[in-house]
Amino acid sequence: MIFRVSFSSIQKSFSASVKFCRYPLIFGLVLLFTSSCHLELSPTLLAKDGVLDGRNLKFAEDTVNLIGKWEFYWNEFLDPNAPSPNNRSYMQVGVPWFSQQNEDGEEYPSFGYATYRLTILLPEGESNQEPYALLVPVLHSAYKIYANGTLVAENGTIGKNSETHVPSFHTKIVPILNGKEKVDLVIHISNYSHKFAGIHGIIRFGKLHNIIQVWNNYHSASCIILIFMGILSIYHALVYLINRSEKNALRMSFVYLGILILSATLTETRILFNFFSDDYCIPLFRFSRIGFVIVLFYGGSVLLNLAQMRIFKKMLVLLKVYSLTFLLVSILTPVKHLALISYYFEYLSAIFVLIGLFSVSLALYFQRKESKLYFFSLFLAVLGGVIDIILISHPNFGFRPMGLFSLYFFIIPQTLGVTFGLVRVYKRSESISKELYKRKEALEKKVKARTAELEKANRWKANFVSLISHDLRSPLNSVNQILDVIDFSFSETSEEEKKKFLEICKTGVTQSLKMLEQLLDVSRFDAFGTKLMQTRFSVNELLNEIIESVEPLATLKGIRIQKDTPIQAEIIADRTLIGEVFKNILTNSIKYSYLNSEVWLGVSFKGKWLSVEIRDRGLGMSEEQIHKLTGEENIKSTPGTAGERGTGLGLRLCMNILEAHFGKLRIKSVLGVGSSFEISLSKSTKSVLLVDDSGNFRSDLAEVMRRNQWIVIEAGNGEEALSHLARITPSLIITDLHMPGMNGISLIHEWEGKRNQNQKIPIILISSDAPLSGGNSFLEEEGLETIVSAYLSKMYKADDLCQQIEMILV
Structure with missing residues (x-):
């Protein structure tokens, strides 16, 4: 056990270390890759x-960079066979x-022509061995190379003006057949087509096989x-085609295309x-x-x-x-202006790089998605660019500049980020597939459970109608018999x-009407729960109305109704049905209270609940009777203390109404002492x-939101939603976005046109077509x-969707 705990802690520590060091590790890998490819140090x-x-x-082992100070002659093409003149610089x-x-x-201009001259002293004894060679980069932008007075290479057409000058951006390997102990290099260069002029790149010198090897490595x-x-x-x-919400993947696709173009035209x-001629x-x-431009944009x-x-x-x-x-x-x-203008555009582009760095910094501050990765990679790219500038400005360091590799500092972490994102999408898709399968199984179970509930509700309704028919038949038969007696001996009957007799008939008819009202309420409240007509109302005002309606019944039995409501409470519920609950329980308390006793009614807050308690002093109930009242079995009505009769189903109706409101009913009773009924409603x-036309999705989300203390009003379409909005x-x-009839967009537009200026309600749009992020x-x-406020996917689990909704509203 100790070993298992130790191994688990070591594993967690290792995972945390890797997570903490992941960006430096990426940097190290990129740097290693870059160093192996491009940062070569020559003698x-x-x-x-x-x-x-x-x-x-x-030279049999190494090549040498021809850096340092060469002889330079501005606006001159020297004779390669003549000695150096005295006006050298x-x-x-x-x-x-x-x-x-x-x-x-004075600074030299970009456009013009010149001669470079360098004498290379060679080691003794190597003059008759393998020939030497030059690896010549682009020298911007036309040149002729002479070795010991002999023309060995020509690139483009040199000229003393833009009319005779023809540029060329070829790179070349130039063999030098040498029989002496030195090489006298003379290079004629002209430039009228590029901002960077002269020997801008670094010429490499060495044995032919070494030069070829270097060239092959570069190529x-x-x-x-x-x-x-x-x-x-x-x-x-392809990542974008798979997941259209990943627009950055499409942008990065174009960035890589632009870098491909730059790599094919700007690398050494x-x-x-x-591949092409100078034309x-x-x-x-x-x-x-x-x-x-593609990379920039x-x-x-x-x-x-x-x-x-x-x-x-x-x-x-x-x-x-x-x-x-x-x-x-x-x-x-035009060509003669292209180099200069594009040069300034390139340098001005640095402003957007700085703005981008500022944007990424703010994103990092606000903890936007992938901001750490972008900040880190952009920082590396800027660092690589600074290193490039330093190396270009100081070729004497012996390092060759990284060039486009500073961009790789940026793009490789992005590729890793996109890949990790794609992996997360696939994992999420797999998770959703599993979740859909589980939901399918859960739905099948719910269908079976609902079917059983429906059968039970139908049996309950059948029993209810049977009991109502029985109870209605008795008083109506009594009324009918009394009316027959009055009709038979009307003249002989005293006033x-x-x-x-008329009072008895009136009582029977009144009792029958009450039973019919109860039957109508039950018919509105079906097996799946009523369509609650919820509004915000005062509990105290509703209780006052209920007390006023039952006051005559209490007065007949000499019962006092004592109300204790020290708080003013408002709730959101179906006022009619909640009133039915209060009235039913209060009526039962009066019905089963002793003559000349009292019924106590109180309102209070208990945690997250509003409690309405009704206590009486009457017959009371045993635990068995309470169990039967709250159970499913058929029960027989018990007469009240004054012989009042009922169906025995009123209390079960109250419990069903409270269940639809996610409320509770607690019953405490002692035989011969009295009963206490506590009604708990969410405050x-x-x-x-x-609003959603899918009943399964709506009920699942509603149940989760109700557990999180939300009062949920459900609607199956836009028209029904507008009728609710007219009341509350x-x-x-x-x-939902897609609904038959009035869809989500139409509902929002309709509501915006009808609402008052003070009715600013946050709106969240959901859809099964919505991507998991963005879109x-x-x-x-x-x-x-x-x-x-937000557009969310219905593919999330109900708990996750509810969590996202509450985060948006914070």
């Missing part, structure tokens, strides 16, 4: 004054030339990423550019901007919708306009005798009008978003 060797000393490097490679300054402190990683993004895009689209391998360079560049939509606040909905409209403008700029702007004033103002209206956008189309 850090900086070029100084245009010379890179690699004589001590082992130096430029840091790995960053664009527009971010650097010349000797006069394989890029292909895997493209396939992964495509699968994720399709996966999220430039896969799409390498498609500018169209592909425009295509990459479209991918950026749909990613921003996910973040701005998370906080569920109006201000962010306005921001979403602004984002839509901004994205559409960016899209038109990317498609229609006093005639008066006596709750929380009332709900429950409930605290809440719950209505209430149609309320805006109907103009009901400010009227309907």
Whole structure:
């Protein structure tokens, strides 16, 4: 036993630890994946004054990044075979030339042409072995490379103006046949089509087989990423098709599509550019901007919708306009302006990233759904972007920038979140299926139970009618006989005798009328419970009316009715039927009280109940008699203390009425001393009008709400609900969306048109078609978003649905 308890506590502690550390674990996995794919550290060797000393490097094992300061000649194409001129200057490679300054402190413009020159000193004894090679990224945006005076690579067409310049975004492996102990690299570059100009990427140098291996690694990683993004895009689209309420899944599908476009055009391998000729360079560049717009708009939509606040909905409209403008700029702007304009649009997009971060922060503060996951992943994405900027600005670190991998910090946690959500949906569906099966079994049991109740009620009614017929026959026969006597000897009968006979006839007819009234009440209150006509009323006023109606009967027997009602109490119930209960019990108390005694009546609160107690001093009852009165067996009427007769079924009728009101009747009695009847009714004033054409669902939910101290008024359709609303103002209206005749939407519109300004009642709409979360956008189309408090699914269990309703009303 001790071992079992210890193991259970260890298991709980482990689960709690995993739950607490789940986001750091995700971060660690993403970082590990990213590091293995992209954060490679090459030997850090900086070029100084245009010379890179690699004589001590082992090129058979490693490659080297050609970073540091190269010779730089602005607006010149040097002769690659001529020695370096004296007017040399130096430029840091790995960053664009527009971010650097010349000797006069002036920044270089983006558009122009230049020559880069670097001398690489090689290790001794390796000159006649395997050839060297260069891995050349996109150098923005046309170039020629010379090695020791020989042209070894050409990309696009270099020119001294935009008319002669033809851009190219290809990446290349450039073999260098070398027979010397150094390599003199000369690169002519021109740029008139892109904001980032010069040797912006990092050229890698090494033995040919190592360069090919590096290229294969990059290319394989890029292909895997493209396939992964495509699968994720399709996966999220399928998630949306499975569960239409998951709109974020559809948005994320487009985000992955946009990242796929960016990965195919912006990562170092430039896969799409390498697949096509230079004629498609500018169209592909425009295509990459479209991918950026897709990521911006749909990613921003996910973040701005998370906080569920109006201000962010306005921001979403602004984002839509901004994205559409960016899209038109990317498609229609002339080439010579495209790079500069799109550059500013990209940087301005950071504003929406900050707004999205603010939205997610507020969502986290208000504890919105999935807010922790979004905040954590967006924080990582921003962190990755900051790291990118630092690495791009400082290539001397030796690390290559992560590039699009900062976006993966964002999307991978989202994929995990959507997957977990889908798993929860499937688990919920499985749970609902099981619940439906259980409900089916429970429904079959209820049908059997209701059938048995109906048969019992029919037997009870048959017995009741039999007893009424018997009791009605006796007084009517007596009346008929007396009338025969009067008719036979009318002239011989004295006036006093005639008066006596008429009093007897009047008493018999009055008694028969009372029995008929009771029969009518029972016919209204059928086996399944009456359709209660509930209103809010004063119990004290009703008791005063009942006392006034039975006062003559009490006076005839010399009985005093003593009332003790120190409180003013109001309840919600069927006033007529509750009055029948009070009248029946009070009449019975008078009927079975001794002459010249008293009947005491009191009203008080007992916890959640309103108690009305009636005590008499009369015949009293034994435990067996009480059991028979409250049971189902047929009973024989017992005469009152003055010989009054009855059916014996009035008390059972009272109990049925109280049961329909979820009330109680307690009886205490002592033979020869008297009886006490305590009627308990709920004092709750929380009332709900429950409108649904499904009797089973309505009765199940009504029963749960009544257990939670709600006064439930049921209606089977919209017309019946409006008739209830004409008599009472409930605290809440719950209505089904789909009903025959007047549906839920029509009922709400009808009620809004009829109600007074002071009758503002919360309304909850329910439907079996409603998703388990969200899906209430149609309320805006109907103009009901400010009227309907919530739209809930009927697929929840009655207890869960009642809990959600009470949470909404808090």
